[in-house]
Amino acid sequence: MISDELVQLLTPEGERISHPEYGSELGRDEILGFYRDMVIVRRLCNESTSLQRQGQLALWAPLQGQEAAQIGAGRALAPMDFSFPSYREHGVAWTRGVPPRDMLRIFRATTTGGWDPQQYRHSLPMVVLGDQTLHAVGYAMGIQRDGAEEAVMTFFGDGASSQGDVLESFVWAASFNAPVVFVLQNNQWAISEPTSLQTKIPLYHRAHGFGFPGVRVDGNDVLAMYEVAKRALDNARAGGGPTLIEAYTYRMGAHTTSDDPTRYRVDAEVEVWRHRDPIERVKALLAREFGVHKVTFDEVAAEAEQLALQLREDVLAMDAPDPTMMFDHVYAESHPLVEAGRREIIELGIGGGH
Amino acid sequence: MSESIFLLPDVGEGLVEAEIVAWKVAVGDVVTLNQPLVDIETAKATVELPSPYAGTVTALHGAVGDVMTVGEPLVVIETDGATTSTPASAPEAGASVGAGRTPVLVGYGVAEDDAPVTRRRRRTAAPVVATPVAGAPVAVEPSSRPVRSTPPVRLYAKQHGVDLATVTGTGRDGLITRDDVARALATPTPTRAPAAPAATSPTSTTRFVGREIESWSTGPLEERIPVRGVLRSMADAMVQSAFQAPHAAVWVRVEATGTVALLEALRGRPAFAGVRLSPLTIVALAVCDAARHYPGLNSSFDAPAQEVVVRRRVNLGIAANTPRGLIVPNIKGADTLDLRAMAVALNELVEVARAGTTTPEAMLNTTLSITNVGPFAVDGAVPILPPGTGAIIAVGQLAKRPWVVGDDVVARPTVDLSMSFDHRQIDGALASAAIAHIGRFITDPAAAIIGG
Numbered sequence: 001m002i003s004d005e006l007v008q009l010l011t012p013e014g015e016r017i018s019h020p021e022y023g024s025e026l027g028r029d030e031i032l033g034f035y036r037d038m039v040i041v042r043r044l045c046n047e048s049t050s051l052q053r054q055g056q057l058a059l060w061a062p063l064q065g066q067e068a069a070q071i072g073a074g075r076a077l078a079p080m081d082f083s084f085p086s087y088r089e090h091g092v093a094w095t096r097g098v099p100p101r102d103m104l105r106i107f108r109a110t111t112t113g114g115w116d117p118q119q120y121r122h123s124l125p126m127v128v129l130g131d132q133t134l135h136a137v138g139y140a141m142g143i144q145r146d147g148a149e150e151a152v153m154t155f156f157g158d159g160a161s162s163q164g165d166v167l168e169s170f171v172w173a174a175s176f177n178a179p180v181v182f183v184l185q186n187n188q189w190a191i192s193e194p195t196s197l198q199t200k201i202p203l204y205h206r207a208h209g210f211g212f213p214g215v216r217v218d219g220n221d222v223l224a225m226y227e228v229a230k231r232a233l234d235n236a237r238a239g240g241g242p243t244l245i246e247a248y249t250y251r252m253g254a255h256t257t258s259d260d261p262t263r264y265r266v267d268a269e270v271e272v273w274r275h276r277d278p279i280e281r282v283k284a285l286l287a288r289e290f291g292v293h294k295v296t297f298d299e300v301a302a303e304a305e306q307l308a309l310q311l312r313e314d315v316l317a318m319d320a321p322d323p324t325m326m327f328d329h330v331y332a333e334s335h336p337l338v339e340a341g342r343r344e345i346i347e348l349g350i351g352g353g354h
Numbered sequence: 355m356s357e358s359i360f361l362l363p364d365v366g367e368g369l370v371e372a373e374i375v376a377w378k379v380a381v382g383d384v385v386t387l388n389q390p391l392v393d394i395e396t397a398k399a400t401v402e403l404p405s406p407y408a409g410t411v412t413a414l415h416g417a418v419g420d421v422m423t424v425g426e427p428l429v430v431i432e433t434d435g436a437t438t439s440t441p442a443s444a445p446e447a448g449a450s451v452g453a454g455r456t457p458v459l460v461g462y463g464v465a466e467d468d469a470p471v472t473r474r475r476r477r478t479a480a481p482v483v484a485t486p487v488a489g490a491p492v493a494v495e496p497s498s499r500p501v502r503s504t505p506p507v508r509l510y511a512k513q514h515g516v517d518l519a520t521v522t523g524t525g526r527d528g529l530i531t532r533d534d535v536a537r538a539l540a541t542p543t544p545t546r547a548p549a550a551p552a553a554t555s556p557t558s559t560t561r562f563v564g565r566e567i568e569s570w571s572t573g574p575l576e577e578r579i580p581v582r583g584v585l586r587s588m589a590d591a592m593v594q595s596a597f598q599a600p601h602a603a604v605w606v607r608v609e610a611t612g613t614v615a616l617l618e619a620l621r622g623r624p625a626f627a628g629v630r631l632s633p634l635t636i637v638a639l640a641v642c643d644a645a646r647h648y649p650g651l652n653s654s655f656d657a658p659a660q661e662v663v664v665r666r667r668v669n670l671g672i673a674a675n676t677p678r679g680l681i682v683p684n685i686k687g688a689d690t691l692d693l694r695a696m697a698v699a700l701n702e703l704v705e706v707a708r709a710g711t712t713t714p715e716a717m718l719n720t721t722l723s724i725t726n727v728g729p730f731a732v733d734g735a736v737p738i739l740p741p742g743t744g745a746i747i748a749v750g751q752l753a754k755r756p757w758v759v760g761d762d763v764v765a766r767p768t769v770d771l772s773m774s775f776d777h778r779q780i781d782g783a784l785a786s787a788a789i790a791h792i793g794r795f796i797t798d799p800a801a802a803i804i805g806g
Contacts, residue, residue, distance in 0.1 A: 050388045054406035055363025258366040260399030263711060 005202070006248060007228055008218040012276045014284025022231070024223045028290040034075065034222045035282045036300045038067040041091040042279065043304035044100050047311055048090075048107070052257045056315055057107045061088045065220070065252035066185055068278030070155075071095060072225025073183050073247070076233055077153060080121065082143075084136040084154040087125040088185075092155060096122035100307065101314035110321050112329060130156055130163035133182065137169045140178035140236075151236040152180045153229070159190025161206070162198050170210040170244075179236035181229065182207075182244045185219060187251035192264040207244035219247030220278040250276070323350050358407050360391070360429040362422050366398040373421045375400060379429075380504035380532075382525055383411045391429055394422075409433035418505050419565075419580070503530040511535045515557055517572060564679035584679035595741045599655065603736045604785045605772035608793035609757055614767050616799050626694065633752050633769065633796075634726050635697045640795035641724060641747055642668050642689040643802060644788045651788045652721050653744040655778045662779045671723030671740055672700065674707040682723060682740050683707055683716040693803065728752060734770040745775040745785070747792065769796065 009024050011017055016024075045063050052060040063070060070091030077083060077095070085092055093103050098120050105111040106125060117123040126132035136154030143150050160166050161184055173180050186203055188195050195203070207214030217228045225247060232243035250273040254261050286292035327342040362372060375393040379385055388404040392414075395401075413430040416422050503511070503518055510532055511518050521538045523530035556570040563585045567573065581589060613636045620626050645652040645668050653664045670688035674681055683706070685691070685699045706712050720740050727735045728751035735748040750770035757766035771792060775785045795802040 047388075050404040050406075053363065053365055053401060053403050055361065055365075056406075058364075059367055254399070257401070258398055260401070262400070264713065266709065266711070 005204075006216050006218050007224045008221050009224040009227065010218075010221045010281050010285060012220070012281050014281040014288065016285070016289075019224075022224065022227045024227055026223065026226070028286070028292070031223070031282060031290070032286060032292060032296070034068075034071055034226070035279065035286060036303070037071045037075070037091070037094060038222065038279045038282070039300050040304045040307055041071070041094050042067055043301075043308050044094075044311055045090060047308040048104060049253070049257060051104075051312065051315055052107070057104065057257075058109045059256055059258060060107055061256045062251075062253035063088050063090050065250045065273065065278070066187060066247075067091055068222035068225055068282075069183070069185050069219035069247035069249045072222040073153065073155070073229040073245070076226050076229035077121075078151070078233070080148075081151045081153060081233065082121045082123070082136075082139055084123045084132040084139070084152065085125060086129075086132060086156050086160065087127050088157070089125070089155045093120075093122055096120045098122060100311045101318075104311070104315050105318065108315060108318055110318050112326060130160035130165040130169075132156065133160075133166045133169035134172075136180050136182075137173045137176075137178050140173070140180040141176050144176070144179055149237050150179070151233045152178075153183060153233065154180065155183045155185065157190065158184065158186040158188065158195045158198065158203060159193065161186075161203055162190070170207070170212075170242075173242040174211045177239070177241035179239070180242045181232040181236055182242060183229070183247060184244060185247045185249055187219075187249050189251055189255070189261070189265065191255045191259060192261075194265075202246070204244055204246035207242075212242045212244065214244040214246065216246045216248055219249030220276050220281075222278060222282060249278075355432055355434050357412060357430055357432050358409070359427045360403075360406055360431065362394075362424050362426050362428045363403070364424045365394070365401050365403070366396050369396045369398065369424060371421050371423050372396045374416045374418050376418060377414055377505045378402075379405075379411050379414070380506055381411050381414060381529060382531070385409065385411060385431065403428075405429070405431065407431045407433045414504065421580070507532050507535060512559060512568065512572065514539055515572075561677075564677070584676075584681060588680050591741050592738050595739045598657065598741075599739055599776040600778060601736075601739065601774050602777040602782065602785070603772055603774045604782065604789050605734060605770060606789050606793050607755075607768055607770050609797050610752055610767045610769045612798040612800060613796050614752075620693070626697075629694060629697045630701050631697050632700075633728075634724070634749065635693065635700060636796055636799050637724060637726075637747070637749050637771075637792070638670060638672075638685075638688065638696050638700060639691075639693060639799070639803070640792040641722060642670065642691075643795055644791045645722060646689060647791055648784060648788045650780060650784050651745050651775075653779055654721070654742050655744070655776055665721045667721070669719050669721045671720035671743070671746075672703055673723060673725035673737070673746075674704060674712075676707045676710060676712075678710055681707060681712055681717060682720060683712045684718075684720040684723075686719075723747070724749060728769070734772045736772060737774050739774055739776060743776075744780050745773055745788070747789070748772045748774075771796075 007019055007022055008017060009019060009022060042064060045060075048057065048060045049062055051057045066088070070089055071094075074083070074092040074095030083089075083092055083096060090100075090103055094100070098115050102115040105114045113124050115122075115124070123132065123135065126135075133154050133156055136152050140152040143152070154169075156166060170182070172178065173182070184203055186195060190198060199206075202216060204214035204216040215228055215232075217224050219225060228245055232245060235241075235243060250270075252270065252273065283297065324342050324345050327338050327345075330338050364370075365372070372394040373396075375395050377392050378390045379392075385391065385405045385408065387406070387408045390402045391405050391411075392403050393400060394403060409431040411429060412432050415427050415429070422428065503523070507530060508518065511521070511530075514535070516535050516538050518530055518535075521530050521534050524534055525531040557572060558569050559566045560569070561567070563579055564583065565579070567577065567579070610633065613633055616636070617631050617633065621631055649664050649666060652666070652668055653662055656663050667687055668689040669684040669686050671682040671684040674683060683703055685696075685703060688696065688699070691699060703716075706716070720743055723740050723743060723746040725735065725737045725746060726749045728749055731751055734750040737746045737748050739746050748771070750772075752767055752769040754765045755768045756763045757768060758764075759766070771789055773785055773789045
């Protein structure tokens with residue numbers, strides 16, 4: 001399954017390997033930073049799943065297994081770059097500085113948003129499959145016209161790669177040489193549909209047909225993800241146009257909390273990927289090459305634990321919103337039909353209005 | 355100290371109920387935050403519920419197999435005041451909007467007014483608790499019901515043949531604990547059956563309708579088992595078929611020396627390395643071949659349209675006995691497969707069925723079926739047709755039996771084939787011709803395969 005075409009800098013055992021085109025010169029602190037990021041987002045994700053199972057969230061889309069793909073790509077973004085996620089990119093949101101509690105608001109159904117996209121340079125979770133790639137390309141074409149030295153990154157999955165929207169965004173990005181990096185997290189399963197049923201060729205080959213480069217990366221190798229993403233972003237900023245990065249990874253958990261993966265995939269497959277865990281290999285590297293001690297790993301775990309408890313507290317304190325909130329952002333400006341709807345809700349005595 | 359109630363949450367966007375699959379804790383257990391409490395099965399998934407509180411479990415509502423309504427109490431946990439990180443007063447997500455639908459992120463919410471009334475089915479009386487306000491902490495009196503035991507302990511006792519009626523409980527309110535059962539085990543009494551017998555006995559549990567049922571001696575005099583899941587599908591299909599399609603049957607005993615020899619010869623060949631070959635492979639080929647010669651065999655009776663539908667593609671249904679019950683997945687386009695491909699397809703179908711991962715799609719559009727009753731060590735059966743099909747062939751056990759060759763009786767491998775058919779469109783002549791064709795194929799498969 002893992003082929004020679006795959007960019008990998010760190011094996012599942014935590015051994016560095018060389019690659020003809022890519023190398024990593026990151027030091028102890030940067031790599032430890034990646035480790036901390038991955039441990040924290042996994043822990044927060046576990047807490048979110050628990051909160052859903054306890055009736056505190058309407059839904060949750062777990063990221064387990066995809067930490068390296070998201071942290072590596074997210075950390076490669078420069079502060080003024082802009083990212084467009086789907087609904088599973090909690091790891092990317094973390095790298096952009098979005099507070100975890102704000103990530104959960106939409107899953108608790110207390111908001112239609114969650115944060116100010118401009119503040120964090122990270123747009124809101126897109127539930128409509130693949131739509132965000134069009135938004136990303138449109139935004140990229142905009143900053144291209146502004147002459148800004150920024151790049152755009154958008155995230156989607158192997159399932160979304162079959163969507164017309166995604167393929168159209170490829171066409172536009174190629175035609176206008178838009179400064180956008182497409183990060184396709186191939187987690188092998190589009191809910192219950194295996195990638196093998198969706199494509200006859202490796203997904204990164206598709207970019208070639210549209211006229212821009214595609215590269216397959218070991219999505220469980222945070223070093224490779226970072227280096228490949230960084231080069232693609234630099235290339236976009238320098239006017240080199242789009243790149244498709246296929247992060248070859250695996251969704252260890254369910255598609256969402258409403259899904260039961262044991263109904264369509266075998267344990268043996270999950271077991272294989274467990275040995276390719278994105279966090280364990282970085283831990284091994286840190287211990288072996290930089291002599292990072294157990295105390296440090298324990299500190300990271302304790303910090304993650306503390307953040308999880310804080311997240312739980314924050315979520316439990318979120319009250320149901322005023323129902324008229326749903327009218328607030330339908331249009332940028334006031335609209336008579338929307339206002340009529342708002343009045344009706346207030347007259348029914350359900351909402352207080354604001 | 356205060357008691358907090360964990361209400362059964364909607365874990366799947368608009369679900370109204372869930373079945374309890376297994377308890378992971380017992381009354382009296384001390385649990386930590388997020389410790390798994392129970393597995394539940396909803397219409398969408400089987401999931402594990404983690405504890406929202408740290409404390410001591412004081413009541414479990416519902417037994418394994420009970421269907422619980424979302425929003426009803428599931429577990430009561432005594433928490434001490436120090437666990438501030440898990441306030442009991444957390445509002446239910448979106449539950450406080452008021453009348454009407456409970457909002458969810460994806461799909462439609464559950465209309466509270468439309469929610470079905472409690473459908474909880476119980477084998478035993480329900481503990482009486484105060485009706486809680488959704489999500490709010492409710493202090494309840496400790497259950498006054500004499501709790502005799504808990505599901506894990508009951509299972510433990512059953513597995514070891516201990517009759518709980520003979521055990522004195524030392525737990526809270528006379529609860530029988532695991533230790534009590536262990537003590538009873540250590541003290542032999544006349545009421546204790548031999549531990550975990552390998553073979554069936556009047557004291558061993560057996561599988562029936564897709565579940566483990568209690569033994570003849572230890573189970574209740576009358577037990578009522580809810581009809582749902584695979585059992586419901588099987589029951590519905592059988593009733594539909596039995597009452598709509600007039601069944602008739604034909605059967606024949608055939609000599610299978612050729613099949614045995616062919617399988618033997620192929621097993622050694624490199625091309626068949628790793629492929630499990632069995633007489634069923636040959637029978638499957640024979641049935642498809644019969645359909646090619648007699649297309650009427652692969653037909654169904656469309657009563658509403660008043661049409662007989664003849665299909666020139668075989669989706670070969672294979673009745674499979676799985677841990678969940680009887681299912682009939684099919685091999686699509688089985689008539690296009692050669693011997694090796696058929697063997698591979700059968701193996702795959704059986705493995706997937708055993709793993710319980712057969713997809714609904716794999717059970718759709720069966721046109722013709724086989725039920726292999728041989729492994730159950732019986733000679734034959736008169737099966738009921740899967741709905742929407744015209745014929746089903748039962749294959750008995752392949753064994754050496756007396757066979758007349760010339761004027762001598764010799765021992766030969768033989769197998770009994772029977773076929774049930776829908777007598778609305780398939781008559782006895784066609785059925786007989788078809789089963790004879792299948793028989794000839796099994797007797798000399800090499801000739802049949804070469805002859806096309």
